[in-house]
Amino acid sequence: MLGNLNEQQINNLLSSQVIGRLACSAGDQPYLVPVTYTYDGKYIYGQTNQGMKLDVLRKNPNVCFEVDQMTDMTNWQSVVVIGTFEELKDDEAEKARQVFFNRLFPLRTSATVHAHEHGSESQISDINRVKPVIYRILIKEKTGRFEKR
Numbered sequence: 001m002l003g004n005l006n007e008q009q010i011n012n013l014l015s016s017q018v019i020g021r022l023a024c025s026a027g028d029q030p031y032l033v034p035v036t037y038t039y040d041g042k043y044i045y046g047q048t049n050q051g052m053k054l055d056v057l058r059k060n061p062n063v064c065f066e067v068d069q070m071t072d073m074t075n076w077q078s079v080v081v082i083g084t085f086e087e088l089k090d091d092e093a094e095k096a097r098q099v100f101f102n103r104l105f106p107l108r109t110s111a112t113v114h115a116h117e118h119g120s121e122s123q124i125s126d127i128n129r130v131k132p133v134i135y136r137i138l139i140k141e142k143t144g145r146f147e148k149r
Helices: 007-016 052-059 090-107 111-117
Strands: 002-004 019-026 029-036 043-048 062-072 075-087 133-147
Touching (some): 007 133, 019 052, 029 052, 090 133
Antiparallel strands (some): 019 062, 043 133
């Protein structure tokens, strides 16, 4: 059976995942990248380094965001969000960073797992995981579809 997700199902899928795909465009060339994100019911938050994605987002803040969950080819859910990219600064950036990391840091792999793999008791640093630009997507529209057999 194919169908549309309702508002609660859309929110549940957005809340349950941490990897999505962000589509943006500068001129006539679309650009699509996987991103780590979190969702708070109003915004999608992410972080990034300087680079092509940020250049494109700054030129044209209109974005499309997609997330899905797939068990197999006949059991899946997908949500598409239309929204606007907003680069955050100062207090807004710090608040967003807290939302982002409060959701994602508990999901990281334990440093002790890596230490045992390499025969060392040293801890893995999270310095590389904090990127200089934090952003949010203001959601204008959300749609969702599913297939279940």
